[in-house]
Amino acid sequence: MGTLLFKELGEMEYPAALSLQERLVELKQKEKLADIVLLVEHPHVFTIGRSGKDSSLLRPGEVPVYRASRGGDATYHGPGQLVVYPLLDLRSTLRRDVHRYLRQIERIVIHTLGGFGLRAERMPPWTGVWLEKRKIASIGVAVKRGITYHGLALNVKTDLSYFQRIIPCGLKWAEVTSMEKELGREIPMAQVRERFLSHFVKEFGYAELTELCHEDIQIGSRSRPPVVPTTSASNGF
Numbered sequence: 561m562g563t564l565l566f567k568e569l570g571e572m573e574y575p576a577a578l579s580l581q582e583r584l585v586e587l588k589q590k591e592k593l594a595d596i597v598l599l600v601e602h603p604h605v606f607t608i609g610r611s612g613k614d615s616s617l618l619r620p621g622e623v624p625v626y627r628a629s630r631g632g633d634a635t636y637h638g639p640g641q642l643v644v645y646p647l648l649d650l651r652s653t654l655r656r657d658v659h660r661y662l663r664q665i666e667r668i669v670i671h672t673l674g675g676f677g678l679r680a681e682r683m684p685p686w687t688g689v690w691l692e693k694r695k696i697a698s699i700g701v702a703v704k705r706g707i708t709y710h711g712l713a714l715n716v717k718t719d720l721s722y723f724q725r726i727i728p729c730g731l732k733w734a735e736v737t738s739m740e741k742e743l744g745r746e747i748p749m750a751q752v753r754e755r756f757l758s759h760f761v762k763e764f765g766y767a768e769l770t771e772l773c774h775e776d777i778q779i780g781s782r783s784r785p786p787v788v789p790t791t792s793a794s795n796g797f
Contacts, residue, residue, distance in 0.1 A: 562594060564766040566757055569600040574607065574626060574637065577645065581709045584647050588707045596772060597760060598645040599753050602637040606726060609633055609700050616727040623725070630710035632687070632700035633730030640717035640738075642752055648764070651706035658703055662687060664763050665712055669697045671759045672714070672752065678742055686731065689714075694737040698729060714756070716740065716747050 569577065577600050587593050606617065606625040609632035616634035617625060623636075637643055646665070650656045666682050669689040673680040673696070680697075683690045689697035697714040715738035723736040739747045761769050 561765045561767060563768050563770050564597060564761055564764070565594050565770055565772040566597045566599065567772040568753065569598055571601050571603065571639070574602050574605045574624075577602065577643075578628075581645055581647060585704050585707045585709050588647060588649060589705055594770075595649060595764075595766070596647040597757065598647070599756075600643050600645070601639055601641060601749075602643055604636075604638045604722065606634060606636055609635075610702075613730065616730050617725075618727065619725045621725065623722070628700070628710065630700035630702045632698070633728075634726040635698050635700065635713065635728060636718075636722045636726060637713055638718060638722055640715075640719065640740075640749075642714045642716050642749065642756065643711070644714070644756065645711040646708055646760075648708045649706060650703060650708060656706070658701070661708065662699060662701065665699055665701075668756065668759045668763050669699075669712065669714060671763075672756045673739070675755050676739060676743065676747065676752075678739065686729070688729065691737060691742060693733070694735045694742075695728065695731075696737050696739065696742070714739075714752070716749055716752050 584596055604623045606620055606623055607628045608616065608625065609628055609630045611631065612633035650658065650661060666689055670680045678691060680689045680691055687699050688695055697712055699712045700710055701708055702710045715736065717740040718738045720736055720738060720741065728734055728736050757769060
């Protein structure tokens with residue numbers, strides 16, 4: 561099926577990562593650019609999706625909050641969490657089903673967790689990946705003229721106390737967990753990234769995996785995207 565490009569961005573602020581995604585989406589719409597997966601860790605941030613409610617923000621405190629164009633409600637991103645942004649072209653007849661795309665992303669996470677001995681599953685009608693009623697990965701995507709962006713967040717060794725400041729995904733009953741909490745040991749982030757990419761390639765049928773160069777997409781650019789803060793530290797929802 562061709563090449564999948566990937567880039568490990570390290571730690572990057574949420575607005576900068578969104579700006580990068582939007583530039584790449586624009587490039588993919590104009591040119592024949594291969595599918596891309598960006599892997600990143602964000603500093604502490606809360607985001608709310610298109611259908612999210614401000615009431616899902618309980619005590620954001622000093623953590624910035626952004627309204628995002630993805631689906632879903634409130635979620636948290638922070639250190640120790642693997643955030644993945646796939647930029648895939650869904651315009652072909654075989655791939656234009658967004659619901660199918662979501663199920664594929666869930667399967668990739670489930671297989672990744674299975675490699676570490678965690679038996680994860682879907683929990684319809686809610687999107688994401690679960691260990692019984694404990695949510696370990698959140699998924700919220702957007703599609704712009706056939707190109708996907710936003711993506712998923714897998715809790716590897718995340719500080720779960722930040723989820724107590726929101727109603728995660730708008731589900732009051734849902735508990736949030738992490739790989740480290742479930743396994744009781746430290747999990748190397750690099751190993752999780754490697755296994756995730758391997759399952760991603762298999763699930764979507766790519767012929768090869770190639771790292772994207774900094775120069776190709778000007779990752780160093782710090783231009784600010786059109787994300788709108790929904791609250792400040794002083795609001796204290």
